[in-house]
Amino acid sequence: MTEIIVVTSGKGGVGKTTTSASMACGLARRGKRVAVIDFDIGLRNLDLIMGCERRVVYDFVNVINGDCTLKQALIKDKRLETLHVLAASQTRDKDALTEDGVRRVLDELIADAFDYIICDSPAGIEKGAHLAMYFADRAVVVVNPEISSVRDSDRILGLLASKTHRSANGNGGVKEHLLLTRYNPRRVANGEMLSVEDVKEILGLDVIGVVPESPDVLAASNAGVPVILSDTSDAAAAYQDAVARLLGEELPLRFLDEPKRGFFARMFGG
Amino acid sequence: MGLLSLFRSKPNSASIAKERLRIIVAQERGGRGGPDYLPLLRRELLQVIHKYVNVDPEAVQINLEREAGHEVLELSVALPQKPPG
Numbered sequence: 257m258t259e260i261i262v263v264t265s266g267k268g269g270v271g272k273t274t275t276s277a278s279m280a281c282g283l284a285r286r287g288k289r290v291a292v293i294d295f296d297i298g299l300r301n302l303d304l305i306m307g308c309e310r311r312v313v314y315d316f317v318n319v320i321n322g323d324c325t326l327k328q329a330l331i332k333d334k335r336l337e338t339l340h341v342l343a344a345s346q347t348r349d350k351d352a353l354t355e356d357g358v359r360r361v362l363d364e365l366i367a368d369a370f371d372y373i374i375c376d377s378p379a380g381i382e383k384g385a386h387l388a389m390y391f392a393d394r395a396v397v398v399v400n401p402e403i404s405s406v407r408d409s410d411r412i413l414g415l416l417a418s419k420t421h422r423s424a425n426g427n428g429g430v431k432e433h434l435l436l437t438r439y440n441p442r443r444v445a446n447g448e449m450l451s452v453e454d455v456k457e458i459l460g461l462d463v464i465g466v467v468p469e470s471p472d473v474l475a476a477s478n479a480g481v482p483v484i485l486s487d488t489s490d491a492a493a494a495y496q497d498a499v500a501r502l503l504g505e506e507l508p509l510r511f512l513d514e515p516k517r518g519f520f521a522r523m524f525g526g
Numbered sequence: 527m528g529l530l531s532l533f534r535s536k537p538n539s540a541s542i543a544k545e546r547l548r549i550i551v552a553q554e555r556g557g558r559g560g561p562d563y564l565p566l567l568r569r570e571l572l573q574v575i576h577k578y579v580n581v582d583p584e585a586v587q588i589n590l591e592r593e594a595g596h597e598v599l600e601l602s603v604a605l606p607q608k609p610p611g
Contacts, residue, residue, distance in 0.1 A: 402543075403543045403546065403547055406547050406551075407547060407550060407551065407554075410551050410554065410555070411554070414554075414555070414558045418558075444540070447538035447539065447540045447541065448538075448539055448540060449540055450540050450543055450544060450547075451540070454540065454543075454544045458544065458547050458548060458551055459551075
C-alpha cells in the first residue's frame with residue numbers, strides 16, 4: 257500500500273523542502289521505499305537540499321511529457337538505498353504540470369510498490385500547490401509560530417478539505433498534521449512567540465512534530481545533507497520523532513522548553 | 527528571565543498575535559464553503575449602497591446561514607449616524 261503525503265504550508269520559506277527531505281530520509285532509514293517529488297516547477301530546490309543537484313538529468317515534466325521513463329528520471333540517493341528523488345523542471349511554462357500527468361507518474365510509483373511518495377509543494381495556492389495536494393492521503397502542514405504563516409496554513413487546510421481527490425470522492429478526506437518549525441522555546445517563554453498550544457488551538461489539528469530553531473538546518477542545506485542525518489542535532493532528533501509519529505508511534509513532544517543556561521547567561525542574557 | 531529584562535516592560539506580543547489570529551481565522555473559516563460568488567456579491571452590493579448612503583465597507587455584513595433543508599442569505603448594513611443638528 258502506497259501512501260501519498262503532501263508537505264505544504266501556503267507561505268514560503270517556512271521549511272517545506274527541508275521537511276520533505278528530512279521526512280523522506282527518515283522513512284527511508286527505516287527501510288521504507290520512498291520517492292520524494294519536487295512540485296515547485298520553475299524553482300527547483302529539493303535537489304540542492306538532498307545534495308543531488310549535479311545528478312539531475314531528467315525531471316518531473318520530462319516524465320510527464322514522455323521524454324524519458326520514470327526510472328530514468330528518478331535519482332537514487334547515495335546514502336539511502338531505498339530513497340529516490342524526482343526533481344522539478346525548470347521550465348517557465350506554468351501549464352507543464354497537468355492533473356493527468358501527475359496522476360500517471362503517481363500511479364506508476366504505486367505500481368512499483370513504493371511505500372511512501374512525498375510531494376514537496378511549492379508556496380502559494382496556485383497550480384503546483386494544488387496538484388501537490390490533489391492526490392494526497394495525508395498532509396503535513398508546515399507552520400512557523402508566526403502570524404502570517406498560521407493564517408496561510410489555515411487557508412491551506414481549507415483547500416485540503418475541499419480541493420483534493422479524497423475530498424471530492426468522499427474517501428474520508430486527507431489526514432492532516434501540523435509540523436512547527438523554527439520554534440524558539442526561549443521566545444515562547446518570554447511571550448514573544450506563539451506557543452505550540454496556541455497554534456494547535458487556533459488551527460485545531462494534532463501536532464506531528466516541533467522542530468526547534470537551529471543553526472544546523474542552514475548548515476545541513478549548505479552541505480546538501482538533509483538535517484535529519486545530522487545525528488547530534490536537536491532538529492534532527494525532532495524530525496526523527498516526527499517520522500516515528502507518522503508511522504504511528506506515540507512519543508511526547510521534545511524541545512519545547514528553554515535549554516538550561518548558565519548563571520551568567522541567565523543574569524545578563526537578553 | 528534575565529535581570530535586565532526586569533527593567534524592560536514589553537507587552538506580551540504572542541497573546542496579541544493569538545487574539546488577532548483567533549478572530550481572522552474564525553472569520554475566514556466562516557466564509558469558506560460558501561458559494562464562490564459571495565465576495566463579489568458583497569462588493570457589488572456595497573457599490574449599490576454607496577450610491578445612496580456613504581457607508582463604511584466594514585458596515586456591510588453578508589452571512590450565509592445553513593439550516594435544515596435551506597440556506598438563508600443574511601445582509602446587514604449598519605447606516606452611519608446622522609450628524610447632530
